[in-house]
Amino acid sequence: xELSEVLPKYWYNIVPDLPRPLPPPRDPKGAEFSRIELxxxxxxxxxxxxxxxxxxxxKIPEDVRDRYLQIGRxxxxxxxxxxxxxxxTPAKIYFKFExxxxxxxxxxxxxxxxxxxxxxxxxxxxxxxxxxxxWGTAVALAASMYGLRSTIFMxxxxxxxxxxxxxxxxxxxxxxxxxxxxxxxxxxKILSENPSNTGSLGIAMSEAIEYALEHGYRYxxxxxxxxxxxxxxxxGLEAMNQFSAIGEEPDVLVGCVxxxxxxxxxTYPFIGAKIGSRYIAVGSAxxxxxxxxxxxxxxxxxxxxxxMVKMLTLGKDYVPPSIYAGGLRYHGVAPTxxxxxxxxxxEWREYSEREIFEAAKIFAETQGIVPAPESAHAIKAxxxxxxxxxxxxxxxxxxxxxxxxxxLDLTNYQDMMVRYS
Amino acid sequence: xELSEVLPKYWYNIVPDLPRPLPPPRDPKGAEFSRIELxxxxxxxxxxxxxxxxxxxxKIPEDVRDRYLQIGRxxxxxxxxxxxxxxxTPAKIYFKFExxxxxxxxxxxxxxxxxxxxxxxxxxxxxxxxxxxxWGTAVALAASMYGLRSTIFMxxxxxxxxxxxxxxxxxxxxxxxxxxxxxxxxxxKILSENPSNTGSLGIAMSEAIEYALEHGYRYxxxxxxxxxxxxxxxxGLEAMNQFSAIGEEPDVLVGCVxxxxxxxxxTYPFIGAKIGSRYIAVGSAxxxxxxxxxxxxxxxxxxxxxxMVKMLTLGKDYVPPSIYAGGLRYHGVAPTxxxxxxxxxxEWREYSEREIFEAAKIFAETQGIVPAPESAHAIKAxxxxxxxxxxxxxxxxxxxxxxxxxxLDLTNYQDMMVRYS
Numbered sequence: 001x002e003l004s005e006v007l008p009k010y011w012y013n014i015v016p017d018l019p020r021p022l023p024p025p026r027d028p029k030g031a032e033f034s035r036i037e038l039x040x041x042x043x044x045x046x047x048x049x050x051x052x053x054x055x056x057x058x059k060i061p062e063d064v065r066d067r068y069l070q071i072g073r074x075x076x077x078x079x080x081x082x083x084x085x086x087x088x089t090p091a092k093i094y095f096k097f098e099x100x101x102x103x104x105x106x107x108x109x110x111x112x113x114x115x116x117x118x119x120x121x122x123x124x125x126x127x128x129x130x131x132x133x134x135w136g137t138a139v140a141l142a143a144s145m146y147g148l149r150s151t152i153f154m155x156x157x158x159x160x161x162x163x164x165x166x167x168x169x170x171x172x173x174x175x176x177x178x179x180x181x182x183x184x185x186x187x188x189k190i191l192s193e194n195p196s197n198t199g200s201l202g203i204a205m206s207e208a209i210e211y212a213l214e215h216g217y218r219y220x221x222x223x224x225x226x227x228x229x230x231x232x233x234x235x236g237l238e239a240m241n242q243f244s245a246i247g248e249e250p251d252v253l254v255g256c257v258x259x260x261x262x263x264x265x266x267t268y269p270f271i272g273a274k275i276g277s278r279y280i281a282v283g284s285a286x287x288x289x290x291x292x293x294x295x296x297x298x299x300x301x302x303x304x305x306x307x308m309v310k311m312l313t314l315g316k317d318y319v320p321p322s323i324y325a326g327g328l329r330y331h332g333v334a335p336t337x338x339x340x341x342x343x344x345x346x347e348w349r350e351y352s353e354r355e356i357f358e359a360a361k362i363f364a365e366t367q368g369i370v371p372a373p374e375s376a377h378a379i380k381a382x383x384x385x386x387x388x389x390x391x392x393x394x395x396x397x398x399x400x401x402x403x404x405x406x407x408l409d410l411t412n413y414q415d416m417m418v419r420y421s
Numbered sequence: 422x423e424l425s426e427v428l429p430k431y432w433y434n435i436v437p438d439l440p441r442p443l444p445p446p447r448d449p450k451g452a453e454f455s456r457i458e459l460x461x462x463x464x465x466x467x468x469x470x471x472x473x474x475x476x477x478x479x480k481i482p483e484d485v486r487d488r489y490l491q492i493g494r495x496x497x498x499x500x501x502x503x504x505x506x507x508x509x510t511p512a513k514i515y516f517k518f519e520x521x522x523x524x525x526x527x528x529x530x531x532x533x534x535x536x537x538x539x540x541x542x543x544x545x546x547x548x549x550x551x552x553x554x555x556w557g558t559a560v561a562l563a564a565s566m567y568g569l570r571s572t573i574f575m576x577x578x579x580x581x582x583x584x585x586x587x588x589x590x591x592x593x594x595x596x597x598x599x600x601x602x603x604x605x606x607x608x609x610k611i612l613s614e615n616p617s618n619t620g621s622l623g624i625a626m627s628e629a630i631e632y633a634l635e636h637g638y639r640y641x642x643x644x645x646x647x648x649x650x651x652x653x654x655x656x657g658l659e660a661m662n663q664f665s666a667i668g669e670e671p672d673v674l675v676g677c678v679x680x681x682x683x684x685x686x687x688t689y690p691f692i693g694a695k696i697g698s699r700y701i702a703v704g705s706a707x708x709x710x711x712x713x714x715x716x717x718x719x720x721x722x723x724x725x726x727x728x729m730v731k732m733l734t735l736g737k738d739y740v741p742p743s744i745y746a747g748g749l750r751y752h753g754v755a756p757t758x759x760x761x762x763x764x765x766x767x768e769w770r771e772y773s774e775r776e777i778f779e780a781a782k783i784f785a786e787t788q789g790i791v792p793a794p795e796s797a798h799a800i801k802a803x804x805x806x807x808x809x810x811x812x813x814x815x816x817x818x819x820x821x822x823x824x825x826x827x828x829l830d831l832t833n834y835q836d837m838m839v840r841y842s
Binding site: 141170 | 491492493497499502503521523524525562565566584585588589591592593594781782785786787788789790791826828829831832834835838
C-alpha cells in the first residue's frame, strides 16, 4: 500500500455516533461577556465551523494531506515483538508511533490544519500558549510550514527551567515570550502586582487570546475541544488502514489521557467502526480525574475564557501535583470522551509515577524507544493487559498509541531514576 | 514495495571496487605488542573476518535483518520540497533520514551486527567507549536487544556535563562509568597521577579494551574501520532501492564526515554501482582534515592501541577545537574514503560553524526537522549545490544523508543562537 493510500482523505467525527447527544458548550450564567462570541473573533472560521459540525466525515484539504506526508505521516504501526517475548504473553501487541513526527508527538496533527485555515483566511500570524512546550513546538512548526509568523506565550517557569523546548520553537522561527510578559495588558497587570510571578497556563492563555484579539491574529487551540479531537482522528484512521493491510484487528485499544486528544484520535475511528471490544483510557493516579472527577459543566481552561463544556473534571482551579508527565496534569477530560466514560463505552485505569517509570524502562530496553512519560501510562496498562492475557490464556491483540518519544524528557527520567531505582 | 524488500540482504564492501588496492593495516615498527593480535582477542571473530574480507557482498544474517526492521529500518527517503521552494532551485533534493531510528543516528546500524556476532559466540557482555554518547547509546540498545550486558566508558567531562546521553544509555540497561574510572589498571593509574583528570576518548578506549580483555568480554568499535563502513552500507543500499521504486537517480550525493562511516554507508553502494557523477564529503572548517590532513600511516585511535592504517590525518595527537558538532572532531578519515579522496573519486568541502548553524536553521524552518550539527554540514553543502544549480539552470537531483536529528543537541543550538544570531 502506498503511503498516500494509508493517509485518510477525511477526518472522523464521533459526535453523530455518540450513544446520546453531546451536551452543547454554553456561556456561564450572567457572564459579563460571551465566550462563544469570543471564539468567533479569535479562531479561524473553518476551525470554528468544524468545532460545531455534526458531519461524520470532514474532508482533509489536499494541502493539509500534503503537509501530513511532509512531516512523515503516515506514522508507523509497529509490532512490539520483543515486549511480547519479555512478557511471555500470548497477546499480540501493536503500537502506533506518533513520536516519529519531527516535533516528537501527535500535537502537530491539529496544528497543521489550524495553521492552514488561518492562512487560507489571509491571516499571517498565529498565537498560542504553551506549558512545557510540546504544543508550542507544534504551532511554531506548522506556522513555519505556511510562512506564517507565530507568537507563543510560554509559562515563565518552563521558559526558564526547560529551555530546550524554547530553543526548538525558536529554531522553527517562533517568537517565544515568557508569560506573564509585558506584551499584553493582562501580563503587565500581573507583573505590576508581582514582578516575580512565574506564570501559569491560565495566564499564558489569557495573554495569547488578548494578543490575538488586539492584533487581529488567530489563536490556535491544542487539546480538549472537539475540533482538535477531529483532527487527531488521522491517527486511528491510518491505523485502521495499516491493520487492514496486515489482516489484523485489534481487540483492545489503549491510550493515555491528558485532555483526551491523542486517546480520541487513536480510538474513535475504531469505536465508530465497531472494531475492537475494549477501549481503555489511562491517566495518572496523582491527577485522579477518572476516579475522583465529577461529570458536570466546567471551564475547559483555567483562565475561564472558553465556553463551559460538560465534562469529567477535578475543577478548573484544581492544582495538580508536579508530576513528570506534564501533559497529564490537565484538570478535565474532553467532552465526548467524558460522555463515553460515563456510558461505559470507554474504561479507565490510573497508574502511579513509580509504576509508569518501570513500564517506560521495560519498553526502552525491549523496544529501544524511550517513551514520553505521558505515553508510558498507556504502556503500563498494556503490560498489565498482556499479563492478564497470559493468565487467562487469551490470544488477544492489543494496540496502543505511543503519543510521543521521551528524548526531550530525559531530565525527567534522570530524576525518576534517582527517585524510583 | 514491502519494507522487507527495501531492506537489503547483503552489505556492500567497496574494497574490491577501489581504483587501487587498499594499503593494509600494519603494526608500528618495533612495537612492543601486536595491535593486529590484540584485535583478535577483543573483537567478535566474525566482525574481524569482515574487517579483512575482500568479498564484494557480505550476507546480512536474517536475525540482524529482523532487528533492523524492529528499529524502524528501512529509514525514510524523503524529498525536501519545501527546502527546494525556499531556495527556488531547479534541483530536486532528497534525503535519507537516519535520525528516524530510536537512538537518533546511523550508529545503531553497526552496533546491532557487532552485538549479534558477540552473542553468536556465546559472549554475554560487550564493552565500548563513548565521547558525547551517541555511539554508547547505540551499543547499549543493541546489547539490550540481544540480552547482553553492556559496559560503556564515557569521557568524564561528557558524563558530567552531558548527562542526557548517560540517562538514555542507563534506560537501555547499560552500565556507564565516567572515564578515567577505578575499574581498570589504566584508569586507576591516571587517577592516581591526577584525581581531577576529566578524561579523553583515548583514555576511555584504553579502559574499554583493558576491561574487555580482562573479563573475556567483546569490544565493539564505532567508526573508521572497514567493517563499520561495510555495515553502514545498509543506508545506501536501501536508498538505491527507494530511488529505484520512484524512478529517480541522484546525480550528486552528499554526506558529512566524522570518521567517514555515515558518508561511506550512504555513498559507497552508489559509487560501486556507478550511479551519480559527484560524491561530496563535507567536513568542519575548524577541523580541517580535508584541506590540511596528510595521507600517511597513522593510528586510527588517539590511544594508539589499534593497528596503523593509511589515511588522511591531522595526526593522532591533534587537539581539535571545541566545536558543537562533536562527531566531526575526529583527526582522520577512514582508509577507503581517504584513498577515494586522494584519487579524486570523492570531492570535499569544509564549512565553518556559523555557516552550518544558518543551514540548520533553514532546514528546521523549511523541513521541520532539527538536524544534528554534524548533519548540518551536509545540509550546508546541499544548499550551496542547489544555489549553483539555479545559477547554471541545471535540473540535477541531489541526495544527502541526514545522519541524525538534533533533539539531543538543543543546548548546542542554544549556544550557537547566542553566538551567531
